Amino acid sequence: MNLLEIRNLSKRYADFRAVNDVSFDVREGELLALIGPNGAGKTTTFNMINGQLEPSSGSIAFMGTRIERWAPRRIARLGVSRTFQIAETFASMRVVENVQMALLACHRKTFSFLRGAAAQYRQQAMDLLAQVGMADQASRPCSELAYGDVKRVELAMALANEPRLLLMDEPTAGMAPRERNELMALTRQLVMRRKLGVLFTEHSMDVVFSYSDRVIVLARGELVAEGDVATIRQHAGVREVYFGGTPEPGPLATRG
Numbered sequence: 001m002n003l004l005e006i007r008n009l010s011k012r013y014a015d016f017r018a019v020n021d022v023s024f025d026v027r028e029g030e031l032l033a034l035i036g037p038n039g040a041g042k043t044t045t046f047n048m049i050n051g052q053l054e055p056s057s058g059s060i061a062f063m064g065t066r067i068e069r070w071a072p073r074r075i076a077r078l079g080v081s082r083t084f085q086i087a088e089t090f091a092s093m094r095v096v097e098n099v100q101m102a103l104l105a106c107h108r109k110t111f112s113f114l115r116g117a118a119a120q121y122r123q124q125a126m127d128l129l130a131q132v133g134m135a136d137q138a139s140r141p142c143s144e145l146a147y148g149d150v151k152r153v154e155l156a157m158a159l160a161n162e163p164r165l166l167l168m169d170e171p172t173a174g175m176a177p178r179e180r181n182e183l184m185a186l187t188r189q190l191v192m193r194r195k196l197g198v199l200f201t202e203h204s205m206d207v208v209f210s211y212s213d214r215v216i217v218l219a220r221g222e223l224v225a226e227g228d229v230a231t232i233r234q235h236a237g238v239r240e241v242y243f244g245g246t247p248e249p250g251p252l253a254t255r256g
Contacts, residue, residue, distance in 0.1 A: 003165050003197040004049070009058035011044050011069075011221075020042045020221040021058070026165065026197045031188065033208045034201045036218035037241060042201045045218070046169055049199070050082050057212040062165065077106075081163035085170035087154040089142045095153050096138040099125035102160035128156040132186060148179030152186070153184045159190070166190075168200035170206050180204065184211040209233065217241065 007162040011019040019041040026032050034042050047053040049060055051072035060068040067075050076082075089098050103121035129135040132152040142150055151171065158166060171187070172180035175230035185209055191198055202208050208215060208229075217225040219241040225232060232238055 002026070003028050003063060004199070005059075005061040006045075006049070006172065007059045007061075008130060009045065009048060009060065009091075010056050011048060012056040017221050019048070019055075019218075020135050022218070022221075022223045023058075024216050024223065024226060026199050028164070028197050029195050030213040031189060031191060031198045031200065031211055033212040033215045034199060034218065035203075035205075035208055035215060037187065040219070041221040043169065044217055044221075046082070046167055046199075046201065050080060050167055055199040075159055076163075079105050079161070079164040081158040081161055081165070082167040083158050083169065083171060084150075087147070087150045087172050089150055089153055089157070091143040091190055092141060094139055094141055095134060095145070096122065096125050098142060099128050099160065104159035106161040116134065124160075125156075128159050129153075131159065132156045146179075147182065148175050151175065151179075151183055155183075155186070155190075159194075164196060166196050166198045168198060170201055170203065172202065172204055177206075180207055181210070187211070 002025045004036070006025070007023050009019060009022045010017060022041070024047065034045065036042055044053065048055050048068065051067070051070050051074070055068050058068070059066060062075070062078060062080060065078065067078065089099065100121050103124055107121070126135055126138060129138055132155050134149060134152050134156060137145065137149065142153060145153070168187070172183060175183065187198060188211060190196060212229055214226070214228055216223060217232065217238050224241060225235045225238050227235070
């Protein structure tokens with residue numbers, strides 16, 4: 001089942017095309033990696049999908065509903081969540097309070113913290129923290145956490161609105177190899193348990209090749225390749241995009 005259907009999506013700035021006529025689908029129960037060199041159009045594509053940018057042309061459909069000109073909050077309420085390259089948490093607040101605030105926002109009670117937020121949605125917040133392996137650190141301020149644990153808290157916050165589609169922008173940026181693998185293995189478990197679709201951007205090729213079901217490759221705003229990991233590893237055009245000139249024979253190398 002296709003959760004997300006992108007058709008002929010473009011974003012123009014005067015004569016510059018940041019994204020040009022891109023089409024792809026995200027399926028239920030899969031991790032789809034969106035990769036490409038810097039300036040390929042990955043973040044622009046993400047920002048159009050979750051409503052931060054309005055496309056110049058093309059369509060975005062989530063579970064059959066056209067959303068390309070919806071506001072981000074409206075898209076989120078439909079079942080699309082996003083994590084960011086730099087984790088967005090409240091450093092001075094406790095872990096559980098961060099997740100409670102996400103739940104309050106999802107239930108349109110953003111200002112209810114003035115009337116005792118500590119008691120609101122606490123059990124739901126603890127359940128979400130348990131799913132990401134952070135329940136035992138619920139009372140700690142986020143400022144005291146290792147960065148990998150902060151990313152887990154952000155993931156719990158993203159799950160607060162019970163999404164069907166999760167957008168992850170550079171989920172392992174700034175993380176050590178062990179933390180990367182733990183976070184992506186956790187994401188894989190959540191995909192299977194919740195039947196999510198995940199679209200993620202990533203510069204680390206070891207992460208892409210280890211955890212993706214499919215990969216799409218952008219270069220200069222255009223889609224240049226799409227397929228499973230084996231196909232992308234051997235794709236001459238992808239090697240050209242990353243390494244330039246005439247590529248050496250053999251599969252695309254991993255990069256840490």
